[in-house]
Amino acid sequence: MSQTVNPAILVENLSFSYPNSERKALHEVGFEIQSGEFIGVTGPAGAGKSTLILCLNGIIPHFQSGTFQGKVLINGRDTFETPCAEISRLVGSVFQDPEAQIVAPSVEDEIAFGLENFGFEPADIEQRIQEALSLIGISHLRYRSTTELSGGQKQRVAIAAAVALRPQILVLDEPTSELDPIGTREVFDVLRKLNTDYHLTIVVVEQKLNVMLEYINRLLILNQGKTVCDLPPRRILEEPELLTGIGLKVPPVSELAYRLRKSGKYRPELPLTVEEAYCGIVQSLKNMRNNHD
Amino acid sequence: MSAVANYLPRNTWIHRLNPLTKMLWSIILMTLSFLYRDPIILAVLFLSIALVAYMAGILKEMLPAFKGLLIFAGIFLLFQIFFITEGKVLFYVIPGTKILPITDEGIFGSLAMGARLMVIAASFPVLLGTTQVKDLVIMLVEKIKIPYTYAFMFITSLRFVPTFMQEMEQIVQAQCSRGHRLENRNLIRKFFSLCPLAIPLMITSVKKAEQLAISMETRGFGLGSRTYLHQIQFRAIDWGISLGMLGMVALSVYLNLQGIFQ
Numbered sequence: 001m002s003q004t005v006n007p008a009i010l011v012e013n014l015s016f017s018y019p020n021s022e023r024k025a026l027h028e029v030g031f032e033i034q035s036g037e038f039i040g041v042t043g044p045a046g047a048g049k050s051t052l053i054l055c056l057n058g059i060i061p062h063f064q065s066g067t068f069q070g071k072v073l074i075n076g077r078d079t080f081e082t083p084c085a086e087i088s089r090l091v092g093s094v095f096q097d098p099e100a101q102i103v104a105p106s107v108e109d110e111i112a113f114g115l116e117n118f119g120f121e122p123a124d125i126e127q128r129i130q131e132a133l134s135l136i137g138i139s140h141l142r143y144r145s146t147t148e149l150s151g152g153q154k155q156r157v158a159i160a161a162a163v164a165l166r167p168q169i170l171v172l173d174e175p176t177s178e179l180d181p182i183g184t185r186e187v188f189d190v191l192r193k194l195n196t197d198y199h200l201t202i203v204v205v206e207q208k209l210n211v212m213l214e215y216i217n218r219l220l221i222l223n224q225g226k227t228v229c230d231l232p233p234r235r236i237l238e239e240p241e242l243l244t245g246i247g248l249k250v251p252p253v254s255e256l257a258y259r260l261r262k263s264g265k266y267r268p269e270l271p272l273t274v275e276e277a278y279c280g281i282v283q284s285l286k287n288m289r290n291n292h293d
Numbered sequence: 294m295s296a297v298a299n300y301l302p303r304n305t306w307i308h309r310l311n312p313l314t315k316m317l318w319s320i321i322l323m324t325l326s327f328l329y330r331d332p333i334i335l336a337v338l339f340l341s342i343a344l345v346a347y348m349a350g351i352l353k354e355m356l357p358a359f360k361g362l363l364i365f366a367g368i369f370l371l372f373q374i375f376f377i378t379e380g381k382v383l384f385y386v387i388p389g390t391k392i393l394p395i396t397d398e399g400i401f402g403s404l405a406m407g408a409r410l411m412v413i414a415a416s417f418p419v420l421l422g423t424t425q426v427k428d429l430v431i432m433l434v435e436k437i438k439i440p441y442t443y444a445f446m447f448i449t450s451l452r453f454v455p456t457f458m459q460e461m462e463q464i465v466q467a468q469c470s471r472g473h474r475l476e477n478r479n480l481i482r483k484f485f486s487l488c489p490l491a492i493p494l495m496i497t498s499v500k501k502a503e504q505l506a507i508s509m510e511t512r513g514f515g516l517g518s519r520t521y522l523h524q525i526q527f528r529a530i531d532w533g534i535s536l537g538m539l540g541m542v543a544l545s546v547y548l549n550l551q552g553i554f555q
């Protein structure tokens with residue numbers, strides 16, 4: 001027996017095409033995610049991001065039909081051979097459409113749904129509901145009807161429902177699509193907390209790069225079903241063509257610093273946040289003044 | 294959603310009764326209304342429903358439903374009255390001719406039918422007003438052993454009514470903004486002009502249903518032995534009321550067979 005620890009997620013040569021479509025939604029994608037990593041996935045519309053998420057939680061190949069090639073291992077277990085319900089003990093999922101993933105008439109029942117399916121005792125369910133709600137910061141919504149919630153509130157409820165199951169891996173497909181910038185940051189703060197305090201491995205699909213880049217360890221960029229790159233955020237900023245080449249936008253602060261550097265006016269590492277950019281620019285200005293003297 | 298099927302939260306002993314007790318009440322009312330054909334007895338049954346609604350503090354909310362039922366029963370009665378030709382002819386609708394006779398049996402029989410209809414239909418809004426559908430379903434699954442999947446389908450279809458209303462509204466607006474005309478048309482043309490909207494609605498419905506199924510799948514749906522956060526108890530008062538009601542039914546059937554009450 002080898003003593004090596006399995007990666008949380010191992011994807012090898014993964015290709016998938018939906019029925020009635022010649023184009024492959026995923027084309028020979030491969031990557032490895034270690035336990036405790038926080039990974040971002042981005043790409044233009046139709047890049048295959050949602051399809052990739054469905055491959056990680058076992059919906060593909062168990063639920064969605066199509067042509068599946070390659071391998072997906074979760075904690076070393078092949079998703080092809082593991083029933084969906086087994087995978088759902090390890091992987092929690094949040095989907096793109098906040099409306100259609102809510103199953104219960106009230107928030108409390110929604111969080112309880114998965115716990116009840118897994119057969120937890122009512123006392124445990126009660127405790128986990130409280131915990132999940134307060135972790136996501138929506139304890140005040142507990143007794144509300146799910147139909148009267150806003151899109152953003154629904155997305156938070158969906159996250160709480162997934163977190164309540166205490167998965168080891170959390171995959172989220174555009175969990176902030178209906179949230180304003182402040183709400184988006186709040187959600188990412190929660191994800192960071194889950195990642196650092198609870199050692200949850202997180203894979204999140206997100207379009208809002210300017211927010212996401214601050215939080216993640218690595219960014220996986222997809223385009224037309226293929227991996228464009230899989231790099232830490234700062235490395236991607238060094239090569240903005242990776243983003244601009246497929247029609248994605250570089251975060252404004254990073255682009256500003258990148259252009260300043262091109263003209264020789266910015267030396268430090270490229271910034272991810274306004275705070276970093278501010279420090280970097282102040283430092284560059286100081287250097288310039290010293291050089292003049 | 295229609296106000297008729299809405300849960301109306303109040304803190305009354307009727308709300309606290311076990312959903313099964315209340316369902317038994319509904320079924321018993323239905324049974325009794327088939328047992329009797331005396332409009333007066335049926336009217337008393339109807340009043341008993343109103344009394345229950347009053348005790349549950351939801352009579353005011355029930356009045357529109359009752360009124361609607363009354364109108365419906367009235368129309369029903371009008372149609373019915375012409376079809377029963379047995380019995381003593383009281384008069385003809387068009388005097389001087391023998392067209393459309395109205396008989397005593399006809400009046401009596403259609404009154405009974407109308408009243409029966411009201412009794413059967415009136416208990417449901419009261420049942421749903423005092424019971425959460427989800428509690429009802431949990432009881433049906435736990436005690437009556439209806440498969441959870443079917444029960445779940447029922448709850449979910451209720452939950453999706455407002456979603457589809459919204460969806461429909463959006464599609465109508467989208468099509469109208471492209472010049473699809475819906476207003477100023479008679480009923481039949483309006484119906485046909487709604488048909489093209491049915492296809493997008495169907496597509497989005499199928500997509501939503503699929504997404505919902507995926508969401509359930511990733512949360513362990515169908516794993517087997519399921520628990521419930523809220524256990525609902527069948528308490529002494531439920532036993533008392535249920536047995537009391539069953540006793541009353543037995544007595545009524547007995548008296549009915551003896552020909553004392555018809």
Ligand SMILES: Nc1ncnc2c1ncn2[C@@H]1O[C@H](COP(=O)(O)OP(=O)(O)OP(=O)(O)O)[C@@H](O)[C@H]1O
Nearest residue numbers: 018019021025043044045046047048049050051052
């Ligand atoms: N159920 C399906 N049946 C057939 N083709 C599909 C299906 N779902 C997605 N596709 C196709 O697969 C490709 C990848 O889709 P996917 O939804 O994974 O993209 P995405 O990156 O999530 O896009 P978006 O940003 O719009 O969410 C697209 O070309 C899409 O048209």
Ligand SMILES: [Mg+2]
Nearest residue numbers: 049050051096
């Ligand atoms: Mg998508």
